[in-house]
Amino acid sequence: MKGRVLSFSQSASINRSIWMIAPALFLLIVFLLLPYVSIVIMSVREPAAGVPYGTGFTFAHYWHALSDSYVLLIIGRTLMIGVIVTMTTLLLGYPVAYHLAYSRSRWAGLLYVFVLSPLLVGVVVRTFSWLIILSRNGLVNQSLIALGLTGSPLPLVNNTLGVVIALTHVLLPFLILPLLGNLQAISPDLSLAARSLGASRARAFFRVTLPLSIPGIQAGTVLVFVLAISAYVTPAMLGGAGGRTMSVLIVQYLIESFRWPAGAALALILAAIGIIAVALYVNFLARVARRLP
Amino acid sequence: MSRGALGIRKTGWDWVFTAIVTLIYAYLMFPIVLVVILSLNSGEFLALPLRGLSLRWFGVLFADQRFTAAILYSLRIAVISTFVNAVIGTLAAIYIAQHAGRLREQLRLLMITPLLLPEILTAIALLFYFYQIGIGDRYSVAIQVGHVVVTFPYVLLNVSAALFNFDRSQKEAARSLGAGPWMTFRRVTLPAIKPGLITGCMFVLVISFDIFNVSLLLKSVGRNTLPLELFDYLRFNFDPTAAAIASLSIALTFIVIFLIDRTVGLRSLRF
Numbered sequence: 001m002k003g004r005v006l007s008f009s010q011s012a013s014i015n016r017s018i019w020m021i022a023p024a025l026f027l028l029i030v031f032l033l034l035p036y037v038s039i040v041i042m043s044v045r046e047p048a049a050g051v052p053y054g055t056g057f058t059f060a061h062y063w064h065a066l067s068d069s070y071v072l073l074i075i076g077r078t079l080m081i082g083v084i085v086t087m088t089t090l091l092l093g094y095p096v097a098y099h100l101a102y103s104r105s106r107w108a109g110l111l112y113v114f115v116l117s118p119l120l121v122g123v124v125v126r127t128f129s130w131l132i133i134l135s136r137n138g139l140v141n142q143s144l145i146a147l148g149l150t151g152s153p154l155p156l157v158n159n160t161l162g163v164v165i166a167l168t169h170v171l172l173p174f175l176i177l178p179l180l181g182n183l184q185a186i187s188p189d190l191s192l193a194a195r196s197l198g199a200s201r202a203r204a205f206f207r208v209t210l211p212l213s214i215p216g217i218q219a220g221t222v223l224v225f226v227l228a229i230s231a232y233v234t235p236a237m238l239g240g241a242g243g244r245t246m247s248v249l250i251v252q253y254l255i256e257s258f259r260w261p262a263g264a265a266l267a268l269i270l271a272a273i274g275i276i277a278v279a280l281y282v283n284f285l286a287r288v289a290r291r292l293p
Numbered sequence: 294m295s296r297g298a299l300g301i302r303k304t305g306w307d308w309v310f311t312a313i314v315t316l317i318y319a320y321l322m323f324p325i326v327l328v329v330i331l332s333l334n335s336g337e338f339l340a341l342p343l344r345g346l347s348l349r350w351f352g353v354l355f356a357d358q359r360f361t362a363a364i365l366y367s368l369r370i371a372v373i374s375t376f377v378n379a380v381i382g383t384l385a386a387i388y389i390a391q392h393a394g395r396l397r398e399q400l401r402l403l404m405i406t407p408l409l410l411p412e413i414l415t416a417i418a419l420l421f422y423f424y425q426i427g428i429g430d431r432y433s434v435a436i437q438v439g440h441v442v443v444t445f446p447y448v449l450l451n452v453s454a455a456l457f458n459f460d461r462s463q464k465e466a467a468r469s470l471g472a473g474p475w476m477t478f479r480r481v482t483l484p485a486i487k488p489g490l491i492t493g494c495m496f497v498l499v500i501s502f503d504i505f506n507v508s509l510l511l512k513s514v515g516r517n518t519l520p521l522e523l524f525d526y527l528r529f530n531f532d533p534t535a536a537a538i539a540s541l542s543i544a545l546t547f548i549v550i551f552l553i554d555r556t557v558g559l560r561s562l563r564f
Contacts, residue, residue, distance in 0.1 A: 017392040021400070024385035024445070028403060031442050035418035036410075042421045052424065092317050099314045113550060114318050120496075120546040121325055122503030124520040125539040128527060129324035132331065132339050132536075139327075139341060172321060201306065230411030233505050237527070247413050254510065260421065267417050274411075 043264035052260040061265035071249070071266070075273065078245040081163055082229040082277070088168045089224045090217065093175035097216070098209075100176070101183035115180075119173040127237045130166035131157065134238065158240025166234050171227055175220035182216025183209075214289050222278055229274055246270045325543055332536035339533055350537040360538065363522040370433070370518065371501035374440045378497050382448030383490060387482065389449075390456040401453075405446045412443055416510040423511070430513045439507035444500050448493030455489030488557035495549045502545060 043061060048054035065071045100111060118126060133139045134156040141153040156162050186209060194204040232247040239245065246266065253263030332351070336344030354360050385404060393400050407415065416439060423435040430436075459482070467477045483490075508518045517525065523538045 017388055020384040020388035020392065023381040024404060024449075027381065027442060027445065028406065031419065031422075031438050032407060032410075032415065035415070035422035038421040038425055039414070039418045092320070095310065095314050096317050096321075099310075109554075111318060113554075114322050117546060117550060118321055118325065120499050120503070120550065122505065122520050122542050124505055124523050125328065125503075125542050126324055128523065128535060128539055129328045131527070131531075132327065133324065137340075142340065169320065169324060201304075226411060230413050232413050232509075233524070237524070250413070250417070251509070254417065254420065264417070264421065267414055271411075271414060 039264050039267060042261055043268050045261040045264075047259060047261055052258050054261075061262045062269070064262065065265055065269055074244060074246055074249050075269070077160060077243075078229050078247075078270070079273065079277065081160060081167065081235075081243075081245060082225050084164050085167045085171060085228040086221050086225045088164065089172050089175040090221055092168065093172050093179060093220065094217075096172075097176045097179040097183055100180050101186075102188055115173055115176050118169065119177075123170055123231075123233045124237070126170050127166055127234045130162070130169065130234075131238050134162050134165065157238045157243075159242040160239075163235045163239045163243040163245070166238060167228055167231055170231070170234055171224045174223045174227060178219035178223065179213065179216040182213055182219070186212045211289070214285060218282065218285050222282070225278065225281070226274055229270065229277075328536050328539045329543060332533055332540040334533050334536075337532065339531060339536060350533040351540075353534050354537045354541075357534075359517075360519075360522060363517050363519045364541070366516060367502050367519040370437055370440050371498050373437060374444050374501040375494050375497045377441050378445055378448045379490065379494050382445060382493060383452050383486065386449045386452035386456060386486075390453060390459070391461065404449050407443050408446045412504065413506045415439070415443060416507045419507070420510045430511065433513055433516065435511040436508055436513065436518075439511045440501045440504065443504060443507055444497040447496040447500065448490065451489035451493035451496070452486045453489070455486040459485045491556055492553055495553050499546055499549050503542065 042053060044057045044059060046054035046056040046058050047061075096115065100108065100115065103111070105111070131138070135141075136153045136155075136157070138156070140156060141150075144150045144154065156165070190212070191204045191208050194208045195201065199207065229245075230247055231245070232251060235243050235245040236248050236251070239248065247270070250263050250266045250270070253259045253266060331339050331341075333346050333348070334344060335347035335349060389397055389400050389404070419435060419439050419442070423429055423438075428434050463481050463485075464477055467481045468474075472480065503520060505520045505524065508521050509524075512518070512521060519538065519542065523535060523542075526538070527535055
C-alpha cells in the first residue's frame with residue numbers, strides 16, 4: 001500500500017467526477033494514441049499491389065529508405081531547412097518579442113495583433129501570398145527588373161530558398177509568443193540595475209536579459225524546428241522538386257503511389273530524427289546556460 | 294522628453310532598433326495585406342499596380358458551386374469541432390483543476406499532446422487507423438474526428454487558465470446554501486470560466502477552418518474544405534479568384550480577433 005491516505009469524501013469525489021474526464025480520455029486514447037501505434041505497425045507491413053499494404057511483416061522499408069541516396073538527400077535538405085528557419089526566426093523574432101515585452105507604446109495592442117494574426121490565417125493562404133511575391137513573374141522579380149537590377153527573373157521558388165523565406169514568415173509567431181511570455185516575466189529592473197552599476201546597454205543585455213531569456217529561446221526554437229521539419233503545405237506549394245522535403249515525399253508515397261508501409265517508415269524516420277535533433281540541441285543549450293555567469 | 298523601452302532617454306540606438314522592429318512588423322503583415330488588396334483588383338492578374346477596384350472576383354467566387362460548397366463544408370466541420378471541444382474540453386479542464394489528485398500533471402500533459410505532435414504525423418496516423426477499423430473515408434467521420442483531435446487542447450488550455458484564479462470556496466458556499474451541482478455550475482463556475490471558454494471556442498473555430506494536413510489525408514472523395522479547394526485551384530490557376538478565397542479566410546480571422554478583443558481581451562490568450 002502507498003503511504004498516502006485519501007479522506008473518504010475526497011476519494012468519493014474522485015470516483016463520482018471521473019465521468020468529466022472520460023470523454024477527453026476516450027478521444028485521446030482511441031483517436032490519438034492507438035492511431036500512432038498503427039503507424040508503427042504499418043511501417044513493418046509488407047508491401048502489396050492493388051491494396052495499400054500486405055499481410056506479412058518486414059523491416060525492409062527502413063533499410064530501403066536509409067540506403068536510398070535520394071531519401072538521404074531529402075532528409076539532409078529537410079534538416080537544413082529546419083536549422084536555417086530556426087535561426088532566421090530567432091534573428092527576426094527576438095527583437096519583436098523584446099519590443100512587445102517592454103514597449104509602453106499605445107500601439108502595443110495593435111502590434112500584438114500583427115504578431116498573432118499570421119498565426120490564425122491559414123498556412124495555405126500565407127504560402128499563396130508568398131507565391132505571388134516570389135514567383136517568376138512575381139512582385140520581387142517585377143520590381144527588380146523594373147529597377148534594372150537584374151535582366152532575367154531570379155529563381156526564388158521551386159528551390160530551398162523560397163521554402164526558407166516563406167516558412168520563416170509562417171513560423172515566426174511560434175517563436176515570438178513563447179519568448180514574449182518569458183521576457184515579460186523578467187523584471188526590467190534587473191537590466192536597469194546592471195546599467196546603474198555602470199554596465200553599457202549592450203553589456204546589460206548580453207549579461208542579464210539574454211541569459212535569463214534562454215528558457216524562452218529554447219521553447220520557441222524547439223517549436224519552430226519541429227514545425228519546420230514537419231511542414232507540408234509550404235514546401236508542397238512553392239518548393240517544387242528542388243525544395244521537396246520529407247513531408248512532401250511521405251504524402252506522395254501515401255496518396256499518389258499508395259505505398260503505405262514505406263510511407264509509414266519514412267514518417268517514423270522523420271520523427272526519430274526530429275527527436276534526436278531536439279534532444280541534442282536541448283542538451284547543448286543546457287551546457288551553454290551553465291557556462292554563463 | 295521621449296523615453297525608450299526601459300524608461301531611459303532615447304539614444305541613436307533606440308531609433309535603429311525601432312526602425313528594425315518596424316520593418317519586421319511590416320514583414321509579418323505584408324503578405325496578408327497584399328492578398329486582400331489583390332483580391333480587389335478589377336484586372337485579370339495577381340499583380341500590382343491594380344487596374345482598378347472591384348468586387349468582381351468575389352462575384353466569381355460566390356457564383357461557383359465548388360467554392361460555396363467548400364465554404365459550407367468547412368464551416369460545418371469547424372462548428373461541430375467547436376461544440377464538441379467546448380463540452381469535453383471544459384469538463385476535462387474542470388476535472389483536472391478541481392478533482393484530479395496525484396495524476397494532475399500527467400493528465401495535463403496527455404491533454405495537450407495533440408499540440409506537441411506534428412499535425413502531419415497525426416493525420417497519417419488517423420489515415421491508417423480509420424482504414425484499419427473499416428471506416429476509411431466514409432461519411433466525413435475521419436476528417437471530423439481529425440479536426441476535433443487536433444484542435445482539442447485550445448478550449449482546455451484557455452478554460453484551465455481561467456480556473457487557475459478561481460476560488461473554490463465560492464463553489465462550496467453555493468453548495469452549502471443548497472444549490473445543486475448543475476445550479477452551482479451554471480451560476481458560479483460557468484461565469485468564472487466564460488472568458489476562457491469564449492477564447493478557446495474562437496480558436497477552435499478559426500484553426501479548424503484553416504488546417505490543411507488533416508483534411509488532405511482524411512477527406513472523403515469529392516468533398517473539399519475551403520483550404521483544400523484553394524490548394525487544388527492553385528495547381529492550375531493563378532488569378533484573383535484565389536485571392537478572393539484567401540481574403541474570405543483572412544476576414545474570418547480578423548472578425549474572430551476583433552470579437553476576442555471586445556469580449557475578453559487579447560492578452561488573455563493561451564496557446
